[in-house]
Amino acid sequence: MPDVSLKVNGAHHCAWLEADTLLVDALRGPLGLHGTHQGCDTAQCGACTVLMDAKPIKSCNVLALQMQGRALHTVESLAQGDELHPMQQAFSRHHALQCGFCTPGFLMRAVTLAAEPEAACDPIDPQWVRHALGGNLCRCTGYEGIVKAVCEGLVAMRTAAA
Secondary structure, X not given: OOEEEEEEOOEEEXXXXXXXXXXXXXXXXXXXXXXXXXXXXXXXOOOOEEEEOOEEEEHHHOEHHHHXXXXXXXXXXXXXXXXXXXXXXXXXXXXXXOOOOOHHHHHHHHHHHHHOHHHHOOOOOHHHHHHHOOOOOOOOOOOHHHHHHHHHHHHHHHHHHO
């Protein structure tokens, strides 16, 4: 078992892991970060989405060993203490969750959209948001609240950055 060193949410973590340990299993297991969910095990649903070097990846289909030297962020990194991230606030306001299982993956994908040129448009195109979130599935909400929340969250993120 190799000793794996991972930088997650700004902190360094070391763990003894089997060489074939998936990132999602390392996060939820030895690192104790339970916000990332494992849904389909085939990288289809997006519930396991985390950020690697600020890019969204599905943690159910990459090995933890492959992430050494990378900056990883999970949903636990969004809130600052008791202050929710603007995207989390928008999800709450628009009731963009029901069971909540898919929510961490949607949030992580949604915050990366702020870096895309389409996020600078006013207003933000809901069709673009729908397309951009195409790799994340929800079985409960029907997506309307999610799309509205992401549009609002992106505007809030843009305003906060200004």
